Amino acid sequence: MGETTVAVWTAQEQTIARHAFDAAQSRAVASLITTVQTQAARVSSVDSLWHLHDYLSIQRHGLEGRFDFRLDGILFVFASLVKDGLLGLDELDGLDPEKLAKIAAMARF
Amino acid sequence: MGETTVAVWTAQEQTIARHAFDAAQSRAVASLITTVQTQAARVSSVDSLWHLHDYLSIQRHGLEGRFDFRLDGILFVFASLVKDGLLGLDELDGLDPEKLAKIAAMARF
Numbered sequence: 005m006g007e008t009t010v011a012v013w014t015a016q017e018q019t020i021a022r023h024a025f026d027a028a029q030s031r032a033v034a035s036l037i038t039t040v041q042t043q044a045a046r047v048s049s050v051d052s053l054w055h056l057h058d059y060l061s062i063q064r065h066g067l068e069g070r071f072d073f074r075l076d077g078i079l080f081v082f083a084s085l086v087k088d089g090l091l092g093l094d095e096l097d098g099l100d101p102e103k104l105a106k107i108a109a110m111a112r113f
Numbered sequence: 114m115g116e117t118t119v120a121v122w123t124a125q126e127q128t129i130a131r132h133a134f135d136a137a138q139s140r141a142v143a144s145l146i147t148t149v150q151t152q153a154a155r156v157s158s159v160d161s162l163w164h165l166h167d168y169l170s171i172q173r174h175g176l177e178g179r180f181d182f183r184l185d186g187i188l189f190v191f192a193s194l195v196k197d198g199l200l201g202l203d204e205l206d207g208l209d210p211e212k213l214a215k216i217a218a219m220a221r222f
Contacts, residue, residue, distance in 0.1 A: 033158075033159045033162070036162065037156050037157070037162055040153055040156065040162065040165070041153050041154060041156065044149055044150050044153035044154070045150060045153070045154075047146050047149065047150065048146070049142075050142045050176075053142070053145065053146055053149065053169075053173075054173060056149070056169070057166070057169040057170065057173055060162075060165070060166040060169065061166065061170075064162075064163060064166055067159075
């Protein structure tokens with residue numbers, strides 16, 4: 005067991021991971037859209053318009069960096085998504101227990 | 114007369130120019146805010162959100178480049194603003210006739 009179990013992903017695990025990843029990404033995007041729409045509706049000056057632009061630039065950069073589906077870093081991604089409330093640990097049910105334990109432990113940091 | 118009249122700006126002309134410039138800038142900003150708010154309200158996917166971001170990037174760059182108040186290039190700026198409907202020639206009343214004629218002529222191109 006050990007490193008091997010964590011590094012190996014069965015086809016079923018990959019499907020679970022992809023589904024969880026997509027769900028978390030959809031939530032992050034939906035949350036960002038709501039925030040942007042609220043901010044945009046309040047824009048009343050050129051300063052607040054550029055503030056919205058800056059905010060979008062930062063969020064886009066963050067989102068594109070964060071949602072990178074590669075299995076070799078996915079445990080860290082899942083831990084950060086669980087920590088930020090974008091993913092429930094229960095959505096990862098079906099992954100092997102060692103992976104789940106690592107994600108849960110990292111999400112507590 | 115000639116070049117001298119166009120190059121020299123009396124204090125009164127500078128006040129008129131500044132006022133017209135500010136008015137056109139306010140209109141351009143107001144128009145952009147309306148467009149951004151309309152687009153933002155329609156955003157429903159990550160693609161349309163990034164499209165809004167790209168649009169804002171381009172518009173910001175254009176606006177910041179265009180609204181540069183320097184007397185030595187201001188006749189060109191005014192001509193382009195008149196051409197684009199952001200400024201009326203009547204708002205420049207009080208500038209010397211030669212400047213007005215140049216602006217009107219360039220605005221027709």
